[in-house]
Amino acid sequence: MSGRQTGRPTLEEVATRAGVGRGTVSRVINGSPRVSEQAKEAVERAVAELGYVPNRAARALAGNRTDAVALVVPETENRLFAEPYFLDIIRGVSAELADADMQLLLTLIRTDQERQRFEQYLAAQRVDGVLLVSVHRDDPLPDLVRALGLPAVLNGRRSENEPVAYVDSDNVGAGRSAVEHLAGRGRHRIATITGPLDMFAAQGRLDGYRQGLAAVGLPTDDRLVSTGDFTEEGGRRAMAELLERCPDLDAVFAASDLMAVGARAVLRARGREVPGDVALVGVDDSPVARHSDPPLTSVRQPIEEMGRRMARALLRQIAANGAGGSDVEEDGGEERPRLVLPTELIVRASS
Amino acid sequence: MSGRQTGRPTLEEVATRAGVGRGTVSRVINGSPRVSEQAKEAVERAVAELGYVPNRAARALAGNRTDAVALVVPETENRLFAEPYFLDIIRGVSAELADADMQLLLTLIRTDQERQRFEQYLAAQRVDGVLLVSVHRDDPLPDLVRALGLPAVLNGRRSENEPVAYVDSDNVGAGRSAVEHLAGRGRHRIATITGPLDMFAAQGRLDGYRQGLAAVGLPTDDRLVSTGDFTEEGGRRAMAELLERCPDLDAVFAASDLMAVGARAVLRARGREVPGDVALVGVDDSPVARHSDPPLTSVRQPIEEMGRRMARALLRQIAANGAGGSDVEEDGGEERPRLVLPTELIVRASS
DNA sequence: CGCTAGAGTGGGAGCGCTCCCAATCCTCCG
DNA sequence: CGGAGGATTGGGAGCGCTCCCACTCTAGCG
Numbered sequence: 212m213s214g215r216q217t218g219r220p221t222l223e224e225v226a227t228r229a230g231v232g233r234g235t236v237s238r239v240i241n242g243s244p245r246v247s248e249q250a251k252e253a254v255e256r257a258v259a260e261l262g263y264v265p266n267r268a269a270r271a272l273a274g275n276r277t278d279a280v281a282l283v284v285p286e287t288e289n290r291l292f293a294e295p296y297f298l299d300i301i302r303g304v305s306a307e308l309a310d311a312d313m314q315l316l317l318t319l320i321r322t323d324q325e326r327q328r329f330e331q332y333l334a335a336q337r338v339d340g341v342l343l344v345s346v347h348r349d350d351p352l353p354d355l356v357r358a359l360g361l362p363a364v365l366n367g368r369r370s371e372n373e374p375v376a377y378v379d380s381d382n383v384g385a386g387r388s389a390v391e392h393l394a395g396r397g398r399h400r401i402a403t404i405t406g407p408l409d410m411f412a413a414q415g416r417l418d419g420y421r422q423g424l425a426a427v428g429l430p431t432d433d434r435l436v437s438t439g440d441f442t443e444e445g446g447r448r449a450m451a452e453l454l455e456r457c458p459d460l461d462a463v464f465a466a467s468d469l470m471a472v473g474a475r476a477v478l479r480a481r482g483r484e485v486p487g488d489v490a491l492v493g494v495d496d497s498p499v500a501r502h503s504d505p506p507l508t509s510v511r512q513p514i515e516e517m518g519r520r521m522a523r524a525l526l527r528q529i530a531a532n533g534a535g536g537s538d539v540e541e542d543g544g545e546e547r548p549r550l551v552l553p554t555e556l557i558v559r560a561s562s
Numbered sequence: 563m564s565g566r567q568t569g570r571p572t573l574e575e576v577a578t579r580a581g582v583g584r585g586t587v588s589r590v591i592n593g594s595p596r597v598s599e600q601a602k603e604a605v606e607r608a609v610a611e612l613g614y615v616p617n618r619a620a621r622a623l624a625g626n627r628t629d630a631v632a633l634v635v636p637e638t639e640n641r642l643f644a645e646p647y648f649l650d651i652i653r654g655v656s657a658e659l660a661d662a663d664m665q666l667l668l669t670l671i672r673t674d675q676e677r678q679r680f681e682q683y684l685a686a687q688r689v690d691g692v693l694l695v696s697v698h699r700d701d702p703l704p705d706l707v708r709a710l711g712l713p714a715v716l717n718g719r720r721s722e723n724e725p726v727a728y729v730d731s732d733n734v735g736a737g738r739s740a741v742e743h744l745a746g747r748g749r750h751r752i753a754t755i756t757g758p759l760d761m762f763a764a765q766g767r768l769d770g771y772r773q774g775l776a777a778v779g780l781p782t783d784d785r786l787v788s789t790g791d792f793t794e795e796g797g798r799r800a801m802a803e804l805l806e807r808c809p810d811l812d813a814v815f816a817a818s819d820l821m822a823v824g825a826r827a828v829l830r831a832r833g834r835e836v837p838g839d840v841a842l843v844g845v846d847d848s849p850v851a852r853h854s855d856p857p858l859t860s861v862r863q864p865i866e867e868m869g870r871r872m873a874r875a876l877l878r879q880i881a882a883n884g885a886g887g888s889d890v891e892e893d894g895g896e897e898r899p900r901l902v903l904p905t906e907l908i909v910r911a912s913s
Numbered sequence: 914c915g916c917t918a919g920a921g922t923g924g925g926a927g928c929g930c931t932c933c934c935a936a937t938c939c940t941c942c943g
Numbered sequence: 944c945g946g947a948g949g950a951t952t953g954g955g956a957g958c959g960c961t962c963c964c965a966c967t968c969t970a971g972c973g
Binding site for chain 1: 570613615616617618619620622623628630633637648649652653656657660663665666667668669670672676679682685686687688823849850853854855
Binding site for chain 4: 914915916917918919921922923924925926927928929930931932933934935936937938939941942943
């Protein structure tokens with residue numbers, strides 16, 4: 212009955228109440244320095260009294276921006292990834308965006324139809340920037356985004372010289388440290404189960420594996436390398452293959468915890484003890500690693516931190532975009548960070 | 563150099579090209595029936611040729627809606643939940659929203675500050691509706707949302723007669739089926755580790771446990787009930803307590819997989835075999851359940867389906883809100899669904 | 914054959930904000 | 944003491960869309 216209808220106060224009302232003009236209120240709200248202390252106080256009081264909150268749609272329309280960024284997750288990939296990974300990314304991203312009062316739009320892309328819809332989204336200027344998770348080597352999405360002139364940051368990269376800004380973890384270091392650790396435990400025949408090699412992360416871990424072997428003076432042997440796909444089943448297949456080819460292996464570096472778990476199952480079925488006969492190291496430090504039997508040694512990535520950095524990098528791009536030319540961007544490239552964060556080996560009973 | 567600037571086509575341009583007025587284009591875009599077949603075709607052609615996509619901000623401003631809904635996740639809770647749970651909810655929600663061309667805004671609430679910011683969000687009409695995950699009994703957020711007159715749907719409920727629309731799983735049924743299964747395996751001293759009892763889901767599972775005992779003609783014994791908090795550590799503590807009080811127990815129904823895993827660790831440490839000495843059943847059918855040793859029998863909830871239903875229910879509320887009175891809503895309550903979806907027992911080696 | 918209903922249509926009037934220009938008021942300098 | 948220059952300020956002009964009020968044109972009715 213009383214009903215304050217849709218009655219949110221507007222900028223205009225705040226201005227009236229504060230006894231100033233619309234422009235001045237707008238300046239105060241947006242933190243412009245060109246406002247007298249006096250006016251600023253009056254406006255702030257009025258804002259508080261009225262409980263004024265700016266209307267986003269109006270702002271977006273007038274200011275030609277949205278204060279929102281999209282986090283894009285190709286769904287098929289996501290299934291493969293250790294799931295907590297994705298959640299941790301969200302955590303980091305969300306925290307950083309909240310501080311900047313930006314909205315987080317979550318977009319899962321499952322089908323081609325959804326992909327198209329998303330491309331329309333982008334075209335319709337519905338976000339100020341895009342965060343892309345789990346990109347494959349031949350994923351066209353990053354380029355599409357860039358073609359539209361939208362700020363973007365990838366999680367991971369597609370190749371060594373990724374043209375789009377990215378935040379990655381040190382996959383090479385991960386592989387190297389795992390191998391060095393295993394060698395330090397006295398293992399000599401160290402095998403590896405890789406991820407799908409069209410993912411740069413998988414390639415990096417493999418490179419790290421090789422570098423590690425070289426560093427500790429062990430020979431490389433291609434029979435000790437088997438390709439998986441980051442899934443448990445893939446880990447099983449790869450492990451079976453390895454055992455067949457090299458029955459004498461005494462350690463395995465699996466490029467994901469899930470594959471390590473699959474490998475462990477096969478080892479057990481074949482009567483090999485972990486870590487007695489074969490030491491095992493995974494990557495991700497996922498819950499599965501902690502709960503497997505024996506608990507799995509694993510290389511941890513700073514996932515949440517990656518999310519945070521991604522968001523930060525994106526915000527910086529967006530800010531630069533707005534400040535600089537409103538048109539095409541410079542090729543200065545100062546605002547196209549390539550971040551590689553260090554990983555950490557968590558030693559548990561499996562090695 | 564060519565640069566189509568920010569030059570997205572506008573409604574006006576489409577109208578010109580199609581040789582009709584703005585109003586007609588708007589009608590076609592929004593699927594109004596009051597348009598001649600001829601005009602409709604002309605507009606559709608112009609839209610296709612120009613690659614027109616409506617500007618959301620303008621639409622939101624003019625239409626007083628946003629075509630976006632928020633999915634709110636109190637972060638502290640989330641930690642407790644089996645993580646895939648949350649992802650599956652997102653999947654369901656996302657799929658359903660995408661079909662309705664609605665945006666999904668993800669909001670993690672960690673601190674009080676973020677909570678306040680979120681309340682401002684709501685007040686600022688930045689979303690058309692809200693989905694709330696993992697509500698505690700005394701959570702004020704649902705009521706706040708309703709006070710603002712915003713459509714809302716909860717995942718789970720705070721009490722038996724939850725005033726806000728919700729989608730829940732059949733927690734009572736979950737507890738009952740677990741107990742009946744264990745009894746069917748010949749167990750007579752069936753204990754339970756509950757979740758935090760200020761969560762209705764936890765209470766429901768406990769009720770189901772009791773109903774199950776009654777159904778199979780076993781006596782209830784409060785010493786066989788221990789309270790956990792859905793975490794692994796909580797499961798450990800509760801299990802230790804149970805063993806102390808009732809060394810003769812031969813089965814445990816844990817209200818979450820994580821607690822079941824904790825319980826298993828304690829059982830093993832105390833030299834009790836699973837399932838030989840003590841059978842174990844969890845809830846969630848999480849990856850942890852599949853990977854634990856032995857694989858854990860668990861009650862599965864249709865999580866993604868819950869997400870889907872939540873979204874659908876919310877969309878319906880939003881539609882009704884818009885269609886009906888634009889002001890206060892009727893008390894007809896037709897649009898306040900209370901959905902309880904069935905669960906399913908997945909039998910594995912632990913029981 | 915005039916008149917009344919629609920059906921279909923065009924376009925004015927905003928939605929609430931930002932941008933930006935012109936106006937005002939000081940202050941300081943020659 | 945006059946004028947230049949900077950600091951503040953008010954408010955017009957949109958941003959692209961929806962809402963809604965006429966208005967035109969038909970078809971059907973008595």
